[in-house]
Amino acid sequence: MGNLLLKLAYFLEGSHKYYTFKHFVYEFLEDTSSKKKKYFDFLMIFLVLSTVGIMIYEVNHVTLPWLSTYETVAIIIFIIEWLGRFWVISHAHRQIVEDYEKSRLINQTFQIKESVKTIIKEKLRFVFSPMSIIDLLAILPYYRPLRILRILMLFRLFKLLRYANSIKQFSDVFVEKKFEFFTLAIMFFMAITFGSTIIFIYEGAGVNDNIHTFFDAVYWSVITISTVGFGDISPVTTEGRVATIFLVVGGVGVIAFFTSIVTTALSTRLLALKEEKVIGEANALKEFVIICGYGRMGKVLAQEFIKIKQKFIIIDHEDEVFSHANTQNILSIKGDATDSSFLSTIGINKGASSIVAITNDDAVNLSIILTARSQNPDINIIARANNQKVKKKLFLAGANEVVSANEISALVAAEYIGQPIAFEAIDDILLNTEGAIMDEVEIIQKSNYIGHKLENIDFTQFNLTLIGIVETSNHKKFTFNPQPDQYIIKELDILIIIGHKESVSKFKIELIGSKPKISMRKKISNKIISSKKQDK
Amino acid sequence: MIENRIIIYSFSQIASKIAITLREKKYNVLIVEDDEDLAQEAKKSGFETKTLSLMEDENIIELGLDKDHIKAFFCLGNNKNTNLFITLSVRNLNKDIKIISLSSTKEDNKTLLLAGANKTINPYEIGALRIFRSLHKPIIQDILDNILFSSSNIEIAEFTIQKDSIFNGIYLEDLKKIHKKNIIILGIQDKELSDKFIFFSTGINHKIDAGDTIVMLGFDHDLQDFKKLISKII
Numbered sequence: 001m002g003n004l005l006l007k008l009a010y011f012l013e014g015s016h017k018y019y020t021f022k023h024f025v026y027e028f029l030e031d032t033s034s035k036k037k038k039y040f041d042f043l044m045i046f047l048v049l050s051t052v053g054i055m056i057y058e059v060n061h062v063t064l065p066w067l068s069t070y071e072t073v074a075i076i077i078f079i080i081e082w083l084g085r086f087w088v089i090s091h092a093h094r095q096i097v098e099d100y101e102k103s104r105l106i107n108q109t110f111q112i113k114e115s116v117k118t119i120i121k122e123k124l125r126f127v128f129s130p131m132s133i134i135d136l137l138a139i140l141p142y143y144r145p146l147r148i149l150r151i152l153m154l155f156r157l158f159k160l161l162r163y164a165n166s167i168k169q170f171s172d173v174f175v176e177k178k179f180e181f182f183t184l185a186i187m188f189f190m191a192i193t194f195g196s197t198i199i200f201i202y203e204g205a206g207v208n209d210n211i212h213t214f215f216d217a218v219y220w221s222v223i224t225i226s227t228v229g230f231g232d233i234s235p236v237t238t239e240g241r242v243a244t245i246f247l248v249v250g251g252v253g254v255i256a257f258f259t260s261i262v263t264t265a266l267s268t269r270l271l272a273l274k275e276e277k278v279i280g281e282a283n284a285l286k287e288f289v290i291i292c293g294y295g296r297m298g299k300v301l302a303q304e305f306i307k308i309k310q311k312f313i314i315i316d317h318e319d320e321v322f323s324h325a326n327t328q329n330i331l332s333i334k335g336d337a338t339d340s341s342f343l344s345t346i347g348i349n350k351g352a353s354s355i356v357a358i359t360n361d362d363a364v365n366l367s368i369i370l371t372a373r374s375q376n377p378d379i380n381i382i383a384r385a386n387n388q389k390v391k392k393k394l395f396l397a398g399a400n401e402v403v404s405a406n407e408i409s410a411l412v413a414a415e416y417i418g419q420p421i422a423f424e425a426i427d428d429i430l431l432n433t434e435g436a437i438m439d440e441v442e443i444i445q446k447s448n449y450i451g452h453k454l455e456n457i458d459f460t461q462f463n464l465t466l467i468g469i470v471e472t473s474n475h476k477k478f479t480f481n482p483q484p485d486q487y488i489i490k491e492l493d494i495l496i497i498i499g500h501k502e503s504v505s506k507f508k509i510e511l512i513g514s515k516p517k518i519s520m521r522k523k524i525s526n527k528i529i530s531s532k533k534q535d536k
Numbered sequence: 537m538i539e540n541r542i543i544i545y546s547f548s549q550i551a552s553k554i555a556i557t558l559r560e561k562k563y564n565v566l567i568v569e570d571d572e573d574l575a576q577e578a579k580k581s582g583f584e585t586k587t588l589s590l591m592e593d594e595n596i597i598e599l600g601l602d603k604d605h606i607k608a609f610f611c612l613g614n615n616k617n618t619n620l621f622i623t624l625s626v627r628n629l630n631k632d633i634k635i636i637s638l639s640s641t642k643e644d645n646k647t648l649l650l651a652g653a654n655k656t657i658n659p660y661e662i663g664a665l666r667i668f669r670s671l672h673k674p675i676i677q678d679i680l681d682n683i684l685f686s687s688s689n690i691e692i693a694e695f696t697i698q699k700d701s702i703f704n705g706i707y708l709e710d711l712k713k714i715h716k717k718n719i720i721i722l723g724i725q726d727k728e729l730s731d732k733f734i735f736f737s738t739g740i741n742h743k744i745d746a747g748d749t750i751v752m753l754g755f756d757h758d759l760q761d762f763k764k765l766i767s768k769i770i
Binding site: 289295296297298300301304308310356358380382384401403405406407408411412414419420426438439465467468470478480494496498 | 553554556558657659661666668671672673683685692722725736749755
């Protein structure tokens with residue numbers, strides 16, 4: 001028997017199919033990062049709510065046959081789910097394999113009983129875990145003779161805890177504030193004991209018609225201390241009324257204490273929850289930009305990114321700024337961008353392609369650059385220099401580009417004074433407004449235009465002006481206004497053009513799809529040649 | 537009368553940078569600053585400086601800002617309200633002077649333009665857009681830098697057509713035929729139509745009249761040649 005188990009364990013350990021299938025099930029049930037679990041959770045939430053709905057319906061209606069079939073199916077799914085969890089919670093066969101190899105290593109005879117014991121222990125730990133008990137209790141009321149346990153159907157609602165992460169977070173609050181709740185419970189217990197004892201002593205012995213047992217007294221004090229006060233039991237003696245006064249006053253205190261504990265715990269949890277959500281979202285992003293500092297510059301940058309649907313995340317440590325970004329529905333997180341562990345949780349070496357350090361403090365910007373560079377040697381870093389003199393240092397720290405707003409503004413101002421109209425023309429392009437844009441169009445591999453002369457592209461037809469060509473194959477050399485009848489288009493050339501947005505996108509589509517047209521001029525010149533030949 | 541005179545109000549960080557850049561471009565810069573320390577700093581940097589508050593109209597008149605010979609007035613104080621006040625005062629005294637004011641938000645831009653500024657400079661916006669372009673279109677950024685700000689030989693230039701120029705009355709398309717040099721015509725600003733700039737690439741074949749301004753890109757020497765051609769009289 002032992003031998004058989006051992007063989008089976010080794011067989012499973014070696015089976016690829018077994019592992020893939022187990023992992024597949026694991027993804028559905030336990031892998032919080034998996035999309036499959038999300039869909040599965042939705043299904044389960046629906047099943048839970050619908051079965052509870054059915055039970056409520058059955059209270060004063062005749063059971064419809066299809067409803068009971070539906071419930072049966074749901075219960076079967078619940079059972080399968082529980083069994084699945086029971087299965088994936090640990091690798092039983094591996095325990096046997098490991099124990100066997102260990103015993104061989106130290107030259108001892110292998111005791112399969114020991115391994116089985118550990119396996120059973122592990123599985124039992126799962127069976128008696130709170131969530132598993134809830135699962136089982138949710139299945140139980142289906143068994144008709146146990147209809148008395150119908151109250152347990154409510155446990156199905158607790159099952160929801162499994163599927164909603166945020167609810168689980170709230171239940172964690174109680175664990176977190178254990179000490180406070182414990183103190184509160186003692187206070188509550190003392191007040192209740194005190195109140196119920198007094199009322200029972202003075203009014204229990206037939207004085208008050210409503211108080212017969214000690215339980216009545218406890219019931220009365222709980223109702224009183226909670227300030228609910230149904231009034232079904234009320235004190236009739238002076239002593240009883242004095243006790244009531246103390247209980248009510250004490251009750252207000254207890255409730256205030258309770259409320260404050262719960263609210264503070266929940267609000268801190270809420271922040272943590274939000275942060276977790278933002279980090280989760282950021283980690284799922286690809287090619288996103290981290291903006292450190294959400295000041296006046298950060299706001300403009302964020303607006304531009306939104307326009308082109310570039311993904312980004314804002315980091316700022318000031319509450320005010322942070323909440324502004326929040327109200328704008330921008331992915332933002334409060335934190336210190338100079339903290340390397342913080343940057344790595346956001347995903348500086350995962351999905352981030354660039355980081356922008358634009359706080360109004362050059363020392364902070366420098367620190368961000370160094371931290372980011374140490375975390376990711378390849379990331380593109382752009383920094384703001386508030387003081388031109390620190391530009392060099394920022395480059396030294398590892399920035400790929402340093403922008404001094406004052407310096408550029410000065411250049412822009414000088415340009416405007418010198419050539420106002422030329423400036424206005426380029427202003428449209430600079431400020432990214434609706435008018436004309438300057439854009440780059442790449443000659444993709446296998447493009448039909450490769451090897452042809454530039455004159456084969458008719459820019460005027462698209463209402464575009466060609467400014468120049470960047471030759472990727474030639475060290476990114478920029479040729480200004482290349483001669484159309486001489487320049488030969490190469491693979492990966494980048495055409496720099498000016499025109500309206502629509503014209504540019506039309507042009508891009510054309511360039512990707514079509515064959516080069518031989519221009520009219522060429523056709524005419526061909527004709528001329530042939531007619532000359534005829535003349536001869 | 538001093539040629540190419542530019543008056544700059546304030547010697548804030550950005551103002552000093554603008555003053556230095558303009559001086560490099562051979563403009564005659566006068567700094568007006570009401571803060572003693574900053575005025576001293578401006579003097580130390582070698583600028584002609586006056587310690588004056590521009591909140592009084594008399595002081596603005598004393599500077600000659602009500603006369604037309606001043607090329608431009610920069611209002612670059614750190615206080616938004618002072619900038620607004622001074623912009624409005626100067627515009628009130630001189631309808632034609634070019635006023636450039638410092639703003640820090642889009643809303644400020646609007647109020648300053650309303651107060652009479654011809655142009656606002658928002659360093660935050662300019663800086664942010666630069667970062668944006670660096671990330672979004674680095675190649676375009678490089679080329680624009682080359683054309684606009686660096687001392688490379690490709691320049692952007694504008695030429696206003698005079699009444700007796702040989703270009704008066706011809707079409708933009710023909711302009712290209714007349715001049716086949718290595719020059720790209722970006723567009724034209726028509727004085728009659730509006731102040732809006734019309735890009736050549738819109739495809740409208742515009743008739744050039746006196747007073748229109750043509751904007752073009754090209755190598756320095758080609759642009760110089762073109763300038764000679766354009767000032768030729770019929």
